[in-house]
Amino acid sequence: MTTGKHLAFYGSFGTVLLLLAITAPTALMFGLGGAVAARSRIPPLRMIGKTYIAIVRGVPDIAFFLFFVIALDQGIEYLRHQIVCPDWTQPIRQGTEFAVCAAAKTPSGNAPQWMHEVYGFAIAIVTFAIVFGAFAANVLFGAMMAVPKAQLETAAAYGLSRAQTFRRIVVPQMWVYALPGLSNLWMVLIKATPLLFLLGIEDIVYWARELGGTKTPGFTDYPHGDWRMWYFLALLIFYLALTRVSEVVLDRLMTRLTAGQAVAR
Amino acid sequence: MKTLLLGTAALALSTGMALAQQDTVRLGTEGAYPPYNFLNDDGEVAGFERELGDELCARAELTCEWVTNEWDSIIPNLQSGNYDVIIAGMSITDERDEVIDFTQPYTQPDPSSFAAMGDVDLEGGVIAAQTGTIQASHVASMDGATLVEFATPEETAAAVRNGEADAVLADKAFLVPLVENSEMQFVGEDVLLGGGIGMGLRDSDDELTEQFDAAIQSMKDDGTLNELIEKWLPESATF
Known part of the structure; x- marks a missing residue:
């Protein structure tokens, strides 16, 4: 239970929590940006915002994950290749190979393994943030629309500019309309974290499968049969606990935010 | 301290050049x-x-x-x-x-073997193999046998243990420890696959x-x- 492998398994719970801790605020920023763009008065900006929401919401998460991670990685390497090695003569795409010059490799081929892992993790976070940002944008867009018109009219009557109204009236009040949608999103995000496994990051699903697999003597000091069921059961309990705690916290938050506001509860 | 840093940098540079790219x-x-x-x-x-x-x-x-x-x-x-x-x-x-x-x-060329829970008829049986392996293509080319593919070697063996497949075809060296430590046994003839x-x-x-x-x-x-x-x-x- 305390072999290096098990320690890696326990550590991977931290990986998942870290992912949640970073992704949630990042996705919220993407969401806010998307929502503001989508209700902008400038047509091109509005187009961008709406297109972003429509595209990401319309594509299955897994397809988007598989596509975007590779595209992002190759895009970064392609750009760096153009900058670092301008006199490279060979084509970048040689058949099925994607060959950039050694200096443009991201992270560099000489970098220690942890750099590669951090890089992979960062790409995963960006992808998560983009996907969940689009859903958050939609929720916030709706929430901004739901702020009572009378509030805005009153603000205008007091002589507030559009920007002031947005900052002081719309944003503080929209949260309460956004919260049910956002908390739903948070739950989906928690449940989506095993997608990390799909991206080749050694998360809890990876280690549970690896540790649960049949171990025969000679290759380990602790041989056992096929224990994957029990390891996956542990994951199930972990996720249930995580979502349960979230529910309780979100309920409390809702009570606090609605205090003093005229909304149906 | 400064000379030390410079020294390390010079060293890193020279070893870097020695090993080319x-x-x-x-x-x-x-x-x-x-x-x-x-x-x-x-x-x-x-x-x-x-x-x-x-x-x-x-x-x-x-x-x-x-x-x-x-x-x-x-x-x-x-x-x-x-x-x-x-x-x-x-x-x-x-x-x-x-x-x-x-x-x-x-x-x-490594021998590949079939392992099963008992005596099974490999002709017309359901045989597990890992996706994208030479064993999988061999099973696909066997007359009458049905191929079921799995992503990991572990799953191919598990499929035999829980009855989903009649036998598993994999490199013999991989199956030997499994056969020694479980109720599985080798069946049929070994086959030599690949180069x-x-x-x-x-x-x-x-x-x-x-x-x-x-x-x-x-x-x-x-x-x-x-x-x-x-x-x-x-x-x-x-x-």
């Missing part, structure tokens, strides 16, 4: 196929190919680093440059040779391919490769 070679493996490659209790890559790879890198004077990758995406990720070498019990076949380059084989196991590299990495080729040759010449094969793969023929 290839300093660290990243070795990609699956880490789920004992005894070829697996993760030991410390979570590190171990097994036949770990010892072999470390020795080859020492002989070729390369610094090597181990990376694990899922089997079914192991060739695409080599091509997109996530690592430089596949060393994962991959047999040399014509189909694979079209997309990547192989070094000379470091094992003889031996080699390291897979990108088509464009000719220089690195030659370096490893030479290193494998030198291990063949002085008999160290045979010692490794006898230690890890007792069922396999030596050179």
Whole structure:
């Protein structure tokens, strides 16, 4: 239970929590940006915002994950290749190979393994943030629309500019309309974290499968049969606990935010 | 302090130049196929190919680093440059040779065996194999047999234990420890598949391919490769 492998398994719970801790605020920023763009008065900006929401919401998460991670990685390497090695003569795409010059490799081929892992993790976070940002944008867009018109009219009557109204009236009040949608999103995000496994990051699903697999003597000091069921059961309990705690916290938050506001509860 | 920093920088620079552009070679493996490659209790890559790879890198004077990758995406990720070498019990076949380059084989063509829970009829049976392996294509070419594919070696064996498949076809060296430690037994005849196991590299990495080729040759010449094969793969023929 305390072999290096098990320690890696326990550590991977931290990986998942870290992912949640970073992704949630990042996705919220993407969401806010998307929502503001989508209700902008400038047509091109509005187009961008709406297109972003429509595209990401319309594509299955897994397809988007598989596509975007590779595209992002190759895009970064392609750009760096153009900058670092301008006199490279060979084509970048040689058949099925994607060959950039050694200096443009991201992270560099000489970098220690942890750099590669951090890089992979960062790409995963960006992808998560983009996907969940689009859903958050939609929720916030709706929430901004739901702020009572009378509030805005009153603000205008007091002589507030559009920007002031947005900052002081719309944003503080929209949260309460956004919260049910956002908390739903948070739950989906928690449940989506095993997608990390799909991206080749050694998360809890990876280690549970690896540790649960049949171990025969000679290759380990602790041989056992096929224990994957029990390891996956542990994951199930972990996720249930995580979502349960979230529910309780979100309920409390809702009570606090609605205090003093005229909304149906 | 300053001279120390400068000294280290100069040293780093000079070693960097000495080794040209290839300093660290990243070795990609699956880490789920004992005894070829697996993760030991410390979570590190171990097994036949770990010892072999470390020795080859020492002989070729390369610094090597181990990376694990899922089997079914192991060739695409080599091509997109996530690592430089596949060393994962991959047999040399014509189909694979079209997309990547192989070094000379470091094992003889390995026997593959069928393992089952009892005496089963392989003709017309359901046979499990790992996706994208020579064993899978062999089962597909067998008359009357039905192929079920799984992503990991572990799952192919589990499918036999829980009755989903009648038998599993895999490298004999992988099945021996499983058969010794469970109710599974070997059935039918062994089959010789593929052209031996080699390291897979990108088509464009000719220089690195030659370096490893030479290193494998030198291990063949002085008999160290045979010692490794006898230690890890007792069922396999030596050179």
